[in-house]
Amino acid sequence: MKKIRISVVGATSLTARILLQLLCRHPHVEIAILTSDSSPGTPVSKRYTFLQGRYDGVFKSYNQDEILEETDLVFLTKQHGEFLPDTIRLFNAAQKINREFKIIDLSADFRLKNPENYETWYKFEHSGIDLLEQAVYGLPELHRKEIKNAGLIANPGCYPTTAILGTAPFVHHHQADPNCVIIDGYSGTSGAGMRPNERNMAITTMENLLPYKIGIHQHTPEIEQELSLTGNEPVTVTFVPHVAPFRFGMCANIYLKMLGSLKSEDGTELMKGFYQKEPFLRVLNPGEYPEIRNVVGTNWCEIGYVYDPRTNTGIVLSAIDNAVKGASGQAVQNMNIMYGWEETTGLT
Amino acid sequence: MKKIRISVVGATSLTARILLQLLCRHPHVEIAILTSDSSPGTPVSKRYTFLQGRYDGVFKSYNQDEILEETDLVFLTKQHGEFLPDTIRLFNAAQKINREFKIIDLSADFRLKNPENYETWYKFEHSGIDLLEQAVYGLPELHRKEIKNAGLIANPGCYPTTAILGTAPFVHHHQADPNCVIIDGYSGTSGAGMRPNERNMAITTMENLLPYKIGIHQHTPEIEQELSLTGNEPVTVTFVPHVAPFRFGMCANIYLKMLGSLKSEDGTELMKGFYQKEPFLRVLNPGEYPEIRNVVGTNWCEIGYVYDPRTNTGIVLSAIDNAVKGASGQAVQNMNIMYGWEETTGLT
Amino acid sequence: MKKIRISVVGATSLTARILLQLLCRHPHVEIAILTSDSSPGTPVSKRYTFLQGRYDGVFKSYNQDEILEETDLVFLTKQHGEFLPDTIRLFNAAQKINREFKIIDLSADFRLKNPENYETWYKFEHSGIDLLEQAVYGLPELHRKEIKNAGLIANPGCYPTTAILGTAPFVHHHQADPNCVIIDGYSGTSGAGMRPNERNMAITTMENLLPYKIGIHQHTPEIEQELSLTGNEPVTVTFVPHVAPFRFGMCANIYLKMLGSLKSEDGTELMKGFYQKEPFLRVLNPGEYPEIRNVVGTNWCEIGYVYDPRTNTGIVLSAIDNAVKGASGQAVQNMNIMYGWEETTGLT
């Protein structure tokens, strides 16, 4: 089988590092171009020792023509807003030359369907409104069919992946009040990236829990959009993120006001039915709780449901590796779907 | 001033260690008797090097007469249920000889007014029902006056201290739905004590978050009892505890369904009014969030309030040191109140 | 290719857990028998969720005949001394029926050639002295040829693996004073196993460094034995172990009194020559230092050399994952060698 040629834009980010670790073990792809504006000309294997003997090129400056000519799929790992105009140009150029070229954007630039949300939550005006509709939100558990034929994938955020996967079965089946969804999220410090700041320094994060952006985190509309779609009615959420004293991993406690009295056993069955045959979704039995240590380093999402009859509250716990299922692993999963490969290829 | 003579029962526990660190710096007390059933005869300063030169005795077996004759105040630091019959005997003996003798019990044995809750949540039948009424729940912010004259203090649990202090202002002023109080709590591993188990081992707690006893934790009725008292109506809570990867410290996110639309500024004012002049309560301004690193090693409780207008949810954050304000520091605070000393003595 | 049938004795230990994680991804083996004296009859996949769908049996009591008849290779993961008489019986029984049966013992029971060292360092008398000679010390970098034909492998300890791999090139080439080798070692808490004790509890290991058994650790004679062999002269070492606040990983600083003035560059070349073509040994260039985060979760050992001309001291840094290259990964590597498979099979 001919290998697919891959490019990565922004290849020195933490997200790109994890992505490259996955790609270099993937049997159907070859790394063709890695761009880095900060260190063009630097040998890639100097930064990524695991690529020694596997990829011996250097980081390059971004060049649209080169990407289009020499690669089949590009992963974009820049910060939100940073690369948006280039992404639009790249997508349009690919359309024009009528070439089957695929984009998986790991930034937030194409995740939201409603352009106003970019102004409200991200504080920038979106310059590619028509593309927002064409982009497919790359959460395989909800959009596998559309992902298959997409040219532009908006790879989900880490908190949204955790929160949506835990909540979707209940809003889909109208078991929970759509106006009373509380998401209490915990991210490892890797979520704050490699550019040093208060949320990724040891002295502020170790022996501590660091709440931030309470009620105003930009992942809120992304969660609401997908839950509203799944539930076919508007869902509003309260989202409270924290940085926790570990490096990798993410979990959420989701509190639902139940419409009926869905017992732990029944809610578990409902989740198992909803996620039947999903390759990366593990629904735990009543009495078992998802834990980060069970999913870290993998593309798995663990979820569990507990019903508190005293207050008629449903508690969903959800855990992933923020850098794998919450970013690069999910991007590879999307790629596998797009090319019709076994969905778990390179991810076990 | 004549010093008060102190005894500690169960003096090798982690709680006792912290307590002794506080007591040995307290100007108005002297340590008289330290009991330990596991190591009677062992020099105390061998275990507690910080007591070298300050207390040169040995651990003793528990002897009720000795305690009553040679000390004025006893701190009980045994596990719940373990010492209950002895506590009852001790209390009655002190009454009988008509001696002003005080007991501060750091276990849960006298915290709950309703004896049925011991059967439901602690799985034992309480043998001293009449004493439950006489005991005073030692949370100074709510019961300072009764503490002043109490002979038996039930020192609050760590989770209840965190949760009650954050929630009380809002249920007292009937700003929150009393049937929709969600408490999401995080404890350091010290909360699981020194007897090794899954919740205090490094390999299970580091790089992880460990949920446990969801909806069934024994601190639940304690929180409900005090909030119901404060609010003068039944309050029911959903309580979800976790062990987090730090040693000391505790925090909670408390989610309230607001009855009105109490803005962040107004909720903050309400809390400031409620806790006016409290020596260990710091109400943060809007935009500031309580953090464990700000309170660890101290008797302070930090709380902050954020209103999410999109879902009409009030979010209270509360942070303490689980071993200080959540146990031994609060015991010292109670002692200070009982003896009419400056409330912060030995705690700054 | 017919799969080799594997048994694991003591299959509920932490070492066994890691081993099973590796074995279940190994293409040439199938898990046949897992013994556990503490939980016979328990479904294996209940304890090891990663085996769900891959191994559906239960833990069994140890039965020598069954092991011999139904498996080709047994991994022993009991504590030192615990299984020794059984191992001797098993080995002899296999010889007697003239069957090609292999044993890889992850305990220390067959690592030392001199039986007196068991009395001195392990405090027990060895009952299988003749077997000590037949057993092969399973460090592939030094004994690959003998491993190939061995019936009984003594899988190395974690500290010895770290220390020997870092020191061997220098004592082999007689560049370092054989009486002045200082090994300063750091182990993750997993090294203290799953039976709770002071060295694996969070409260004693987090925000701390815990030295123990200074100069008297039982791994000392193992290190000396192998370095003496490599150097062809007696080597004596000072060994100071610590528990460090991480879960997995191990590193050592090795201080050598150099006989000549071996510069950083030259020492690096010497190491690269010594370990030429080794599949799991990464010699870093001058200026690069081995770090645990680069090897954790892998079977790699990273080493680096720095020369301090001011004191004529050679400093070797060595890092591995204590549970992989320091135990279960190395056991798999040994198995691969014994069966003539690609040495990295199941380990990448």
Place this chain on the structure above:
Amino acid sequence: MKKIRISVVGATSLTARILLQLLCRHPHVEIAILTSDSSPGTPVSKRYTFLQGRYDGVFKSYNQDEILEETDLVFLTKQHGEFLPDTIRLFNAAQKINREFKIIDLSADFRLKNPENYETWYKFEHSGIDLLEQAVYGLPELHRKEIKNAGLIANPGCYPTTAILGTAPFVHHHQADPNCVIIDGYSGTSGAGMRPNERNMAITTMENLLPYKIGIHQHTPEIEQELSLTGNEPVTVTFVPHVAPFRFGMCANIYLKMLGSLKSEDGTELMKGFYQKEPFLRVLNPGEYPEIRNVVGTNWCEIGYVYDPRTNTGIVLSAIDNAVKGASGQAVQNMNIMYGWEETTGLT
């Protein structure tokens, strides 16, 4: 007693934070001026909530005349080299007006007597060579008498404090080879300050040990200077520093080639004799090892000695809180000595 008026230059550093925490509980001083070039005008209590109600001023720009007129003692907490010309000007101005004004410099600017060492190890030319002689190295255990009368204290570095206190008794009594002193040091991430870099980020320091500047760390000549003074002969050391995964605390393993065979008991006695009556030095008995958790948050230094007869190596372990005894606590101890106060004032 009239309170001494204190100023702190560079008052927003981490060192200054710890210093202010100590000073605000010190009975004989009052905070007069806090300078910060980065945030002049900002209320101090906004940054340092623990100063609320204790100091209500704002950060000021540095003004020499103001410092000299309104304060009696200044603590300098800038990075090395940064404030040197100002310090020289300030010292000379104080001399000129013949006023009893004291300077405690927590930077390295006046620690080294030999100006060439600034060029070799710090890469700058020292512009105040004559002041180097007048400055007193502020390690009370070695220089208490000179500190008493000093006008300019060079407050020791954290690694030197740890290393010198552990080694001094042995080089003073000529028990160890002065050319074979190996110092293996471990610092918490706070040692890397608050300006974010690789050595204080969570992702690079957690679950890791980070060696750096092996053999070339700038604290080396400081250690050698003081040990040579104590031993009255040149002492050369090999120094290997690491960042360890904790926030506060520091420890060192010191390896000595013993000239005689100084047993553990005898070496312990030697240390106890050397440090007789020292208020912050705890010499542990044989079999007890210093640990960071025993000294963190205090001004104590714990040391212990183990003799390895097999290799004639003496192993000294030394532990302090890098931010207290290793910086701000020692500065307060020096102040206490300079003013003839009880040496432990404000430090217990």
